[in-house]
Amino acid sequence: MRVFGYARVSTSQQSLDVQIKALKAEGVEDHRLFTDKATGSNTERSGLDALRNKIEKGDLILVKKLDRLGRDTADMVQLIKEFDQQGVAVRFLDDGISTEGAMGRMVVTILAAVAEAERARILERTNEGRLEAKNKGIQFGRKPHIDREKLKALHQAGKGATEIAKEMGIGRSTVYKLLN
Known part of the structure; x- marks a missing residue:
């Protein structure tokens, strides 16, 4: 065997x-x-x-x-x-x-x-x-991709960081980081 x-x-x-x-x-x-x-x-x-x-x-x-x-x-x-x-x-x-x-x-x-x-x-x-986690607002998966061209276009159009952040669904600090 x-x-x-x-x-x-x-x-x-x-x-x-x-x-x-x-x-x-x-x-x-x-x-x-x-x-x-x-x-x-x-x-x-x-x-x-x-x-x-x-x-x-x-x-x-x-x-x-x-x-x-x-x-x-x-x-x-x-x-x-x-x-x-x-x-x-x-x-x-x-x-x-x-x-x-x-x-x-x-x-x-x-x-x-x-x-x-x-x-x-x-x-x-x-x-x-x-x-249950989703019902509590927890999001799964990768963070959404940020459209950098749109962000730059909004900034060039004269919109401020707070307004861009709200429109794109990202944080203000992210807007500043991407603009620099």
């Missing part, structure tokens, strides 16, 4: 170090360690594809946490079925579960559904917080 490892983070700014360290501690060798820095919302990932090409019947794939393999329940179930059909087991280290045996596959399916529901609740709470 060969042991492979798979680690994933959602963005390039996140680190794989904690997952890789845990997988190596379980005996995964560097050449059998596959990683992705991509969303788990689809199964088309270069590291996962490379892993799929390497595994053979009797192999074991170690993953630190359930949600590192995938985020969507349907995709997780499909991946687990795919690995199972190839005779490959998947073990999730932090969750203490494995797809070895029928009971293990059932538990993984249930946990994937629970994880998806939790992510939906987190997203719902985040959106509620954003709406």
